[in-house]
Amino acid sequence: MGGMVYADHAATTPMRPEALEAMEPFLAEEHGNPSGVHAVSRRAKNALEEARERVAAVLGCRPLEVVFTGGGTEADNLALKGAALARGKRGGVVTVATEHEAVLESAGFLERIGCPVTIVAVDSYGRVDPDAVAAAIDADTAVVSVMWANNETGVLQPVQQLADLVAETGAAFHSDAVQAVASEPVRFAGLDLLSVSAHKFGGPKGVGALVVREGVPLEPVVHGGGQELGRRSGTHNVAGAVGLAVALEVAAADRKRFRRDVGEARRRFEEILLDKIPEARVNAPTDGRLVQHSHVRIPGIRNETVLIRLDMGSVAASAGSACQSGASSPSHVLTAMGFSPEASRECLRFSFGWTTRPADGEELASALLTAI
Ligand code: PLP
Numbered sequence: 001m002g003g004m005v006y007a008d009h010a011a012t013t014p015m016r017p018e019a020l021e022a023m024e025p026f027l028a029e030e031h032g033n034p035s036g037v038h039a040v041s042r043r044a045k046n047a048l049e050e051a052r053e054r055v056a057a058v059l060g061c062r063p064l065e066v067v068f069t070g071g072g073t074e075a076d077n078l079a080l081k082g083a084a085l086a087r088g089k090r091g092g093v094v095t096v097a098t099e100h101e102a103v104l105e106s107a108g109f110l111e112r113i114g115c116p117v118t119i120v121a122v123d124s125y126g127r128v129d130p131d132a133v134a135a136a137i138d139a140d141t142a143v144v145s146v147m148w149a150n151n152e153t154g155v156l157q158p159v160q161q162l163a164d165l166v167a168e169t170g171a172a173f174h175s176d177a178v179q180a181v182a183s184e185p186v187r188f189a190g191l192d193l194l195s196v197s198a199h200k201f202g203g204p205k206g207v208g209a210l211v212v213r214e215g216v217p218l219e220p221v222v223h224g225g226g227q228e229l230g231r232r233s234g235t236h237n238v239a240g241a242v243g244l245a246v247a248l249e250v251a252a253a254d255r256k257r258f259r260r261d262v263g264e265a266r267r268r269f270e271e272i273l274l275d276k277i278p279e280a281r282v283n284a285p286t287d288g289r290l291v292q293h294s295h296v297r298i299p300g301i302r303n304e305t306v307l308i309r310l311d312m313g314s315v316a317a318s319a320g321s322a323c324q325s326g327a328s329s330p331s332h333v334l335t336a337m338g339f340s341p342e343a344s345r346e347c348l349r350f351s352f353g354w355t356t357r358p359a360d361g362e363e364l365a366s367a368l369l370t371a372i
Contacts, residue, residue, distance in 0.1 A: 004314035009353030016202035019247040026239035051245035061188040072178040072197030075210035076102035083143035086217035091142030092116040097336035141171040148177035154293025163190040203247035207240030268361030309371035
C-alpha cells in the first residue's frame with residue numbers, strides 16, 4: 001500500500017497471503033465440482049469438507065452446522081427469512097434499529113408478507129437493553145437477531161446475555177458477527193444462528209457462512225440442486241470456502257498481535273485527535289467496542305469534504321458503512337443513537353486491520369488534522 005494509510009478495513013480488509021495461496025489450486029488445476037462422483041470431483045469435495053471442518057473448529061460448532069453462502073448479506077437473509085418462514089406465515093422477528101441493512105431489509109421483507117416484526121431501540125452508544133429485547137419476544141417470535149458488533153461504530157452488543165434469555169423462549173437467536181471475527185474470539189456456543197463473511201477477516205469477497213445449530217428449523221432461500229444439505233443450493237465456491245477457512249484460522253492465530261498493534265494505532269490516533277480538537281468525540285463506549293473501530297464526531301466539519309481531502313492525501317476512510325456508500329442520507333445507525341442529520345454529517349469512521357502498523361495512528365491523525 002506504499003505511502004497510503006488504509007483506514008477502511010471495516011468495508012473490506014486485504015486478503016491474508018495464506019488464504020490466497022490456499023485458494024489458488026482451486027482456481028486453476030483443481031476445477032472439480034464437489035457434487036460429482038469422479039476423482040476430480042472428489043478432490044474438490046475433500047477440500048470443501050476440510051474447509052468446513054476447519055471453520056467449525058475455529059467457531060466451536062459441528063462441521064455439518066456450517067452452511068457456506070455467497071457472503072454475509074446472504075447469511076443474514078438466510079438466517080432471518082429461513083427461520084421466520086420455517087414457522088409458516090406468522091413467524092415473527094425481533095431485531096434492533098442499528099443492525100446491518102442485510103438484517104433490517106430482510107425483516108422489512110418479512111413484514112410485507114405478513115410476519116410480525118419488532119425493531120428494538122438503542123441507547124446513545126448504540127447498545128440494546130436485553131430487557132427490551134426480552135419484552136419484545138412473544139409466542140410468534142421465530143427469530144431474534146442482534147449483531148455481535150456494529151459495523152459503523154464498532155459497539156459490542158451483550159450477545160451472551162441475549163443468547164441466554166432467548167434460549168428460554170421458543171425463538172432462535174441469530175447474531176451477525178461479520179465485523180467481530182477479525183478481532184474477537186467469536187464462538188458459536190449458546191447461539192442458534194451466526195453469520196460471518198470472509199472478506200472482513202482476510203478471506204475473499206463473495207463468500208461467507210451461516211452456522212445453523214442442528215435441529216433449528218430453516219427454510220432455504222436459494223432453491224435448486226440441494227447443496228449444503230438443501231439449506232443453500234448452488235454449485236459450491238470451493239476456492240472461496242478454502243480461503244474463508246484459512247483466513248479464519250490465520251485471524252484466530254494472529255489475534256493477540258492484531259489487538260496489540262491495532263489497539264496502539266487507535267490509541268495514538270484518538271489521543272492526538274482529542275488533544276488537538278478537544279470538542280471531538282468518540283461515538284462508542286471506551287470499553288465495549290471493537291479494537292479496530294474509531295468512529296468520531298468532529299463538530300463543525302462536513303464528513304464528505306474531509307473524506308475527499310483525506311483521499312487526495314492517500315488516506316482511505318469512510319463516513320459510515322461502505323454498503324450505503326454514495327447515499328448522502330444520514331446513517332440509520334446514528335439516527336437510532338439520537339444524532340441529528342447535521343451531527344451525522346460531522347462523523348467519520350476510521351477502521352484498522354491486520355495490515356495496520358502501530359505508527360499508522362500518528363500518521364492518520366496528522367493527515368486528518370491537515371484535512372480539517
Ligand atoms: N453484516 C455486517 C455487520 C457487515 O458489516 C456487512 C458488510 O458490510 C455485512 C453484513 C454484509 O456482508 P457481505 O459484504 O459479505 O455481504
